[in-house]
Amino acid sequence: MRASSLRARLIWLILAALALVLVPLGIYSFQRTVKEVDELSDGRLAQSARTLQVLIEHAGLPAIRGSQGQSSIVVPITGHAAQGILVHGHTYESEVGFQVVDSDGKVLLTTASLGDLPPPRPTDAGFRDTRQGDYRWRIFTLPPDAEGVVIRSGERYDSRHDIMQALWIEHSLPLLLGMPILGLLVGWAVTRGLRPLQELAQRLSTRRVGSREPLEIRRAPAELAPVISALNEQFARLENTLERERRFSADVAHELRTPLASTIINLENIQAHQEPSETEAALDGARRSVAALARRVEQLLALARLESSSQAGERRPMDLVAVAGSVIEELAPLIVDSKVELTVDLPRHPLPMTGYEAAMAALLRNLLENALRHVPDGGSVQLSMAASDGVAEIDVIDNGEGIPPERREAVFARFHREAGSRGDGYGLGLSIVQRAAQLHDADIALLDSPMGHGLRVRVRVPMIVRSPPAL
Known part of the structure; x- marks a missing residue:
């Protein structure tokens, strides 16, 4: 299944959201408008009946009866093909009508369109629907007046249907025509909005x-x-x-x-x-x-x-004194062969901390190995540890040749070897020490030895390592 583009998804989602909002609103608006039109048309029917009632009362009922003789007065529908006057293509005259009936049920006055309407019943007052010929009519009947005259007005439903059809076209046509145009505009807007993303993809490629x-x-x-x-x-x-x-x-x-x-x-x-x-x-x-x-x-x-130590495993609790003891035990053969005196001053109590035990062991091992290589036969190396204020302090001191202050920064470079060093060192020791210190947020300082000549390496390690440094 092919994944759609982000542009296409955005366009369809926006159009769907607009359709979900506009279509229900359009339907609701159409229904409200149709209801208003029906109420307006009913009001027009009632108003025309009342107007006719006032005119009859003004002319007088005896005059109407006297002018008609024995038959009803029928208002003819004139115009094209006797279908009424054409107004913009509609025969509105034939779509409306009225009827005046006396108390005896005799039709006094009527339009030709409602000439065959049955006599009114006492319960016909108000609005009702009826069928007259081929059409359905909406009829409004006034209650009988003092002389028992009943006036009715009517309108064909197909006339209302024309209005409703016009309303439907008026409400739906803008939506039907506007959605494609809106889709094009939304597509243009989305494309323009995604231009920075396209530029980013181009830069990356x-x-x-x-x-x-x-x-x-x-x-x-x-x-x-x-x-x-x-x-x-x-x-x-x-x-x-x-x-x-x-x-x-x-x-x-x-x-x-x-x-x-x-x-x-x-x-x-x-x-x-x-x-x-x-x-x-x-x-x-x-x-x-x-x-x-x-x-x-x-x-x-x-x-x-x-x-890769900070990614290879989690920091764990360990005892720094125990780690130092295991390193000294591991280097015992080297210490004996080097003919160097090693003095160890470790606390009698544990120094608990969190970190990487292998890294701390590598740090101590390489500090001692470097010191042993730079001290001549009969020389001296001291290892001491102390803790205060949550910081462990490790000192490795020798009485060898030492390192001039101006060259102390360079000794941390990989494969760097100082002239005059002995043994099979490869210039990696202090690089390993530096990386192990970084993993524990420790500080390394190369200082002058208190023995008169040589080097003092001091490492200050926080007892709790809060966060590993970035690689």
Whole structure:
């Protein structure tokens, strides 16, 4: 089933609404007009009978009887073919009539059209309908006067029907002729009203892929402005997401190229050398390259998970002290191999908060790993936690080389590595820390170490995260 266009739907709905209003109003108006015409015609009949009564009283009944002799006075109908005088094509004379009857039931005066009307009965006073020849008549009968004279006036119903037909045409013809014209005008108005929507569709169909230019519609109606604003916001979010995906894909391709190439070289060396010692060295190098590759893939996947963390699950209650304990336990082998002294100062009571446990674990893990990589053998790293006023404060302090203040902002960029760092870091650690902090509305500050040299990383995390940041 083919869906109708919005323009067609609007036109039909408007026309249907107009028809639902105008047709009942027209019918009601027609009925009221017909009723008024009937009452006016009845009043005219009564008035003509009263007028005739006054004229007879003025002329005197004996004079009428004396002038007629023994027979009734019949008012003839003259005109074309003895059918009455033609007025605009109608023989109105033959459509009306009157009759005067004395107390004995003798017709004193009558029109030819009502000459055969039966004598009146005592109960005929007022209005009644009767059939006279081929026509139905509306008859009005006055009550007998003092001398017993009865006066009747009448009108043929086909005369009234002509009036009703004219009224019907007058009421229906404008509606029948006006509805198509109204439909054309409504169609024009709807088309003009939908022009901003058509312009918006055209702009969307011709929009270049990757364009950040906001949509703008000249003189956009108020109802369309929120749609345009929402579309512009959605375009911006989509472009930001696509940009992150493109950047992430390029970074992954760049960062995986070196360990893959190293692994391939070591495997080729294994094939090329026959000496067991050289083969063992190449195999050990390949193992280290694969381990480095696995570590790098793990870091990249962790960063990808953090990018979508706010959409992947709901925030849950957790204990920050327990998360720190699990991270220290996980890094125990690395801490032992690094020959660095780690001092931990954690509260003895839990630090409850809401958030993403995996993200907080990644934040602590990467802070400690970065500190261990930048501290020489025999150095010192401190981890401390405290809470006050609904904010948890995490400090990771080392006595390594430190980072000059002018370069501290740049270390949050992906794959950025400071000169002099040791270990197999790939410049992703602080990027992961920054994203995890964003998910918890946390603040990160890189400060001077109180140990004389080195770096102090301070993270302030609200204990209750109210809303996740937009990606």
